[in-house]
Amino acid sequence: MEAMTDDTTFLNPFPGLRAFEEHEDILFFGREKQVDELLKKLRLVRFLSVIGSSGSGKSSLVKSGLIPALHAGFMSGAGSKWKICSFRPGNDPIGNMAASLVNNVLYDDIPGEEERALYTSITESTLRRSNFGLIDTYKQAHVEKGQNLLVLVDQFEELFRFSNYEKKAAEGRRDSVAFINLLIKAAEQREIPIYVVFTMRSDFLGECTEFRGLPEAINEGQYLVPRMTREERREAITGPVAVGGATMSPRLINQLLNDVGDNPDQLPILQHALMRTWENWQVKNGTSNDPDPLDTVNYEEIGTMARALSQHAEEAYAELTTDRQREICEIMFKGITDQGYNVTGIRRPRKLSEISKLANASHQEVIDIVEIFRKKGRGFLMPPSGIELTADSIIDISHESLMRVWERLIAWVDEENQSSQIYLRLCDAAHMYDIGKGSLLRDPELQLTWRWKEENQPNAVWAAGHNNQFEQAMAFLEKSKQQHEYELAEKERLQKQRLRRTRRIAAVISVIALAAVALAVYSLELKNLATRQSKIAEKKSKEAIAQRKIALAQQRNAELSKEQALLSREQALEQKGIAEGAKKKSEISEKNALVQKTLAEQQKAYAERQKLVAEMNAKLAKQQQGIAETQTGKAVANEKLALEQKQISTRLRDLAESRNQAYEAMMLLNDNKREESERQALAAYKLNADNNGPQQSNDIYSALHYNWVAGINNKNQFTVHKASVRNILALPQSGQMLSADESGWLYLLGENNGTLQAITSYNLSQDVRVIASVPGTQNVVAITAGGNAIVLQVAGNTIKEISRAAVEGIAKSALVANDKVLIVTGKGIGNYTINNGLLSLNKFTPGNNYTDVVSTSAGIYLGAGNNIQQFKALADVPGNPVATYNTRSKVLCVATDAANSYIAAGTYGGDLWIKRIKPDAKEASFNLHTSAINDIQFRPGNGGIQLATASSDQTVKLIDVASLMQSRSTADIITLRSHAKWVYELAYSNDGDFLYTASEDKKIIGWHATMAGIYNDLKKKK
Structure with missing residues (x-):
């Protein structure tokens, strides 16, 4: 290429991502030694495998x-x-081999497309006939004597993905095996000059x-592509x-050599x-006769090797003007890439017609997008620009490096892999259900799978590349949803x-x-009856004492009468001798004395009986007094119990009434009667509080909350985000909030009594997954799905990028502690140091x-699978834990309260795991959600320990930790329902008065933390 008169332009000698083609050998430098080695190898063995890294x-x-x-005959x-x-x-x-053989290789004079298709069909049939099909095809073509045939199979690794698909289909004969046999048999023979070369990662x-x-064939003819030396790269x-x-400046040459390294x-x-x-240099120099050399300024303006490719791809993506174009673009790139056997990914070329079916788009809609990405100077897609695209054109990315560097494509490839995994699990579940060895899907699997179906809208064309049981799987999913x-x-x-x-x-x-x-009234009656009985007993006791006194007096009289009778008898005996004449009178007196004696004895017996009766009456009176005292005690106790029961029943009735x-x-x-509703809600809260009701009541909170929301016209919902909101963070230095979404937008938010106002915004153009504040600074670390940790300064009302790693x-x-940052990813844990806003990696420990x-x-504390691991210090993570706690399903989030009293975790199965932070404390687990718990946070400040959980079941739970741990009951948990999709x-x-929740439904919602x-x-507004 000569340069360059006023009416000429400089032609770009670099192909970009795609490989150099045969006609570009004039531009191919630095591999002369390797070409000589290939020629020697191919001359000795006709089956040459060129192996190298991507x-x-x-x-x-x-x-x-x-x-x-x-x-050239070398x-x-x-x-x-x-x-x-x-x-x-x-x-x-x-x-594909048959088509390539027919197209100007074995046949040069095929007149039209119909004849070409016929020749291709005949050639394919010959190839499939036996392992010697390639040899037979060469013979039947009557190739001119002395003509050598080189069969070049580029990207040989695609065969393994095709083979894997064949095994899953289980349809008998495998083309992959037959294809390899064709190549090996053709290379083994020496009758016909057929040579086989393939390239493979x-x-x-x-x-x-x-x-x-x-x-065996590879071992005999393998050529491992060596690294280029520094001079060869030069x-x-x-x-x-x-x-x-x-020309190129020496400093740019050296910088390029240093950047590419080994x-x-x-x-x-x-x-x-x-x-x-x-291109940058050409724009600046135009058609100048004396152009400047290519220099570092041109190199730096295109983003250097670190960012040039991603920036260039984003420029192409930015030319898509509608959401529909962007949707087709995403589907197309997902369709022509595959994570496959290795996370670096492999290419999966497809016909343009297949891509149209995948995206439910017309051929022209797909062509318009392909043209943007393959235009001259880009070349991200194949075939190259200038070749007309038809329904049968094979669309492919020009090189795997695009899959490693373009951040948006990295995320797409990962999403596609996850999507295919969900579909394959669905097919397996449907098959097990059909044969009677499985059940219908339930949450959280059902919700995850249904969400995947709604978002991705899979069709039979897409599914055929993974599992052809699409209709059965969709019917099974629909049935699970109905159930x-x-x-x-x-x-x-x-x-x-x-x-x-x-x-x-x-x-x-x-x-x-x-x-x-009624029981209290009855108890009073019993008390009165006991009092009356006590008085009667006292009266009878007094009567018994009086009767005893009378009996004693009568006894003394009887004894005196007896003594008188004895004296009279003695006197009578003395007078017997003196007054014999008065014998008759004496006898009469003696009879009288006997009568008196009998009478006295009778009186004595009566007195003794009266004494016994008195004693019995006294004893009975004492017993009656004891019974009366016992009845009095019972009556007092029953009165007290009745009063307590009345108080308890009144309290329970009032608490039930508060919920009513x-x-x-x-x-x-x-019914739109808001003023009446608000009065009733306030009365419900007061009645609950007056009766020492629970601090949390779902019914009362809901009544108060929705009246508050109605009063502020739903201003507690922040709806500026246009994509799923992944993150919400309270900034401790300023009292402001920071949110981030999947499209890369960050919003700095003013927080006022449960409502948010956007102060400023900043676009990272990458899906943000994690944000964390750096203690003691105004800095925030934002980590994207594309693999960047970006340090941002959030000062005043501005957001400014400081650095990225x-x-x-x-x-x-992510965990930021002092000058250390732990970043947990799907591939492991990175331990970083942060100094003056700059992140530097200390070590990376793999693990998924x-x-x-x-x-x-x-x-x-670190969530690891179905375990929570405890380490002494940050530097120990993720080594050998000092303690490990088991959960029922995979741990997704971990949190601790401000006083470090509790450690809690949320799991994939919707369980809350919680434990006091002390050695002898027992752990507890409660099933709170029907789907995964995505985040868990303790409320800051005093006033009782409260815990909040966010779930994929579209709800948030507010938990009174003391009540939960004491009663082991979930009755006092408040459930917040306003989000329409997953709560992330x-x-x-910062004061703990309000809670803010971020969701897939693109909303942030503010809630009061307490009733x-x-x-x-509400009372303030009255």
Whole structure:
């Protein structure tokens, strides 16, 4: 290329991402030694495998190095007459080889498309007939004598993905095995000059053992592409520049050599950066006769090797003007890439017609998007610009490096892999259900799968590339959804039934209260009766004492009479001798004395009986007095018990009434009677508080909250975000809030009594997954799905980027402690140091099972699979934990309260795990949600420990920790329902008065943290 008169322009000598083609050998530098080695190897063995890492230049080495050398006759003993059959295996390796053989390789004079299709069909049939099909095809074509045939299979690793698909389909004969046998048999024979060369990534070598004979053939003819030396890389940079008629400054050459280093997979990125640097230089120099040399200013303006490719791809993406175009673009790139066997990904070329079906788009709509990405100077897609696109055109990315560097595509590839995994699990579940060994899907699997269906809208064309049981799987999912909705309706019916039962219980409590009153009255009656009986007993006791005194007197009289009788008898005996004449009188006197004696004895016996009766009456009176005293005690106790029961029943009745009032408040609000509803809600709260009711009541909170929301016209909902809101963070330095969404927008928010106002915004143009504040500074670390940790300064009303560092994998959480930062991703844990806003990686520990990490006074707690691991210090993570706690399902989030009293975790199954932070404390687990708990936070400040959980079941729970741990009951938990999709994250305001929740529905919603807070707010407005 000569340079350059006034009416000429400089032609860009760099191909960008794509490989060098055969006609570009004049631009291919730095591989002369390797070309000579390939020629020697191919002359000795006719089956040559060119192996190298992705981006090492395998295809360019063969196409622009080996093939031109063959045409030049540099391989001794073979001559210079060569037919080149070059193709990629794709989804039809034998068919693609047949098409390539027919198209100007074995046949040069086929007149039309119909004849060409016929020849292709005949050739394919010959190839499929036996393992010698390629040899037979060559013979039947009557090729001119002395013509050599080189079969070049580029991107040989595509065959393994096709083979995997064949095994899943289980349809008998496998084309992948037959294809390899065709190549091996053709190379083994020496009758016909057929040579086989294929290029393959080195990370797929292990897959070759699946095919009999292939490892042996590779071992015999393997050529491992070596790394280019620094001088060879210098030639690859400066040689094309000289051919293009320009010069390059030494400092740019050195910077390029330093940037590419010894990493072989950087060569395509280097070529792309050179292409962009040339374009930048060309714009500035135009058609000048004395152009400046290419310099570092041109290189830096295109973003250097670190960002040039991603920026260039984003420029192309930005040219898509409608949401529909962006949707088709995403579907197209997901369709032509595959994460496959290795996370770096492999290409999956598809026909344009297939992409149209995948996206439910017309051919022209797809062509319009392909043209944007393959236009001259870009070349992200193949075929190159200038080749007309038809329905049968094969669309492919130009190089795998695009999948490694373009951040948006990285996220798409990951999403596509997750999507395919969900679909395959659905197919497995449907199959197990059909054969009677499985059940319908339930939450959280059902919700996850249904959300995937609604968002991705899969069709049979897409599904065919993974599992052809699409209709059965969708029917199974629909049936699972119907069953789930039925169960929800049944649950709602039971809830209404419980509400009616609660009202009946309140009525029964009222009856019990009346019975308690009656019991109190009866107790008073018993007390009065006991008092009367006590008085009667005292009276009878006095009568018994009086009767005893009378009996004693009568006894003394009887004894005196007896003594008188004895004296009279003695006197009578003395007078007997004196008064014999008065014998008759004496006898009469004696009889009288006997009568008196009998009478005295009778009186004595009567007196003794009276004494006994008196004693019995006294004893009976004493017994009556004891009974009366016992009855009095019982009456007093029954009166006290009745009073307590009356108080309890009154309290329970009032608490039940407070919930009825809350329910009525909601009914009034639904009837647009807001003032009456608000009065009823306030009365419900006061009645609950006056009766020492629970701090949390779901019914009362709901009545108060929705009246507050109605009063502020739903201003507690922040709806500025246009994509799913992933993060919400309270900034401790300023009292402001910071939110981030999946489109990369960050909003700095003013917080005022449960409402948010946007102060300023900042666009990172990358899906933000984690944000964390740096203690003691105004800095925030934002981590994107594209693998960047970006340090931002949030000062006053501005957001400014300070620095960024690479992160391996998609971030899940981050912990910032002093000058250390732990970043947990899907691929492991990165330990960083942050100094003056600059992040530097200390070490990276691989692992795909870690989720969330939190620091406490007792050490570091890390979620790892179904475990919570405790470490002494941050530097120990993720080594050997000092303690491990098990959960029922995978841990997704971990949190601690401000006083470091509790550690809590949320799980994939919707369980809350909680434990006091002390050695002898027991752990507890409660099933709170029907789907995964995505975030968990303790309320800051004093006033009782409260915990909030955010879930994929679209709800948020407020938990009184003391009540939950003491009663082991979830009755006092408040459920917040206003989000329409998954709730990703939540954050309390710095004073703890309000809670803010971020959701997939693109909203942030503000809530009062307590019922008392809403009550006071409503009372202020009265």
